[in-house]
Amino acid sequence: MRAIILSGAGRYADPWHPYAETSARLAELVAAAGYDVEVRDDVDAALAALRDDVDLVVVNAGDPDGPVPDGVEADAQVEVDDTALAAAMDRGIGVLAMHASASSLRDYPAFDHAIGARWEPEVSWHPPFGEARVHLVGTHAVCEGLDDFTVEDERYANLRLLEVIEPIAEHEEGGVRHPLVWAREFGRSRLVYDALGHDARSYDSAGHRALLARALEWLSHVPAPTADDRRGAAGPTSAT
Template sequence: MAVADVVILSGAGRYADPWHPFAETSDALAGLASDAGLTVRVADDPDAALAVLDDGVRIVVVNAGDPEGRPPASAERVVEAAAALDRALQRGIGILAMHAAAASLRDYPAYERAVGARWVRDVSWHPPIGETRVHLVGDHAVAEGLVDFTVFDERYTGLRLLGTIEPIAEHEQDGTRHPLVWARESGRSRLVYDALGHDDRSYESAGHRELVTRALGWLAEATSASR
């Protein structure tokens, strides 16, 4: 069986929660990746999928929730998955982390370092879900040629930043701009974090779909260059 270009780690099992319809949003993300010419596999067991991550996988999409308080994966599985993720980051891989991914994969320090931020309970927050304006900022390749757009979504705010980020988009709340989408690079690997994507209404926005598509393209370019 051919190796998929993109593996989507979808929130199920200990990565499910009552708020996010991960199956629907993972399906929307799979459609965008497929439309971009990438082959896709959706995995409902993120730990197991990481543990067998093939060297041919170009992009890992994390679309999963917070496992805190849930029964843990086996210690052996976590060790296997952590080692596979470390190898992938060293060889060069793209990571697209969506929305609740800021609170996910807590057993994997390399993932947290790659994202450069964490959702912190009782500190991080979001305004009520609704229509909002997304402001493109900076001169990153993902944002090149894109314009501000509206989307119906939650906007994660007050994440704990753990490193330097290259901003791509912001949102405004109570007169203050907050980072919403950013990029990071480490060695041969690249990451885009997108705080949008609460439910499938987010992907009804043409602007958001284009942003995600551009992010996938930028991530795929890096993995092509590393081979």
């Protein structure tokens, strides 16, 4: 299996997230899941040239319209080519979208449809970075065998829901539960969004690493069967 990690740099960098550091930690986890891993920080070029043999895309990048760190030059005149990503989604691919990716790849309709919810300025927010309790919810395969855990991280709240999602984990803030990790299936592709992963401390949590291992295992089963495939596998039915 082959995986590409899109790591925030250039217009996908920001002053808050150490993408090179977290992408390196993600590369270790993805490799442990059985993938040959390539980390790319030329995000737009990597997506334009996305090959047919890529089974997993990990998005670990920031808002292309947001501020960039001091000393970083971001070319605002980028010609975006969504063709290869859209074709990959059609044929069946796994997508692991991490943390700030809720505000990333805004120019890519295929990703915009896939992720399920977005960070919306002046609506979405996060409490201060610190220790948080992650509550596993639902019956999705990614949850199987996992327990609630703690993590040092930044947790997003009030993301704007755009599509149907299947919650995997939540966090509580001010007495309200917010979706933190979810899964989606669309056509033959699968996506897991994980709002954790602000910096390397997030990956020091054994519980978070276990959750990501389960997510990567589920994402590896692509192309996923569609509803029509499942009906066909069940065989014909007869009227009574």
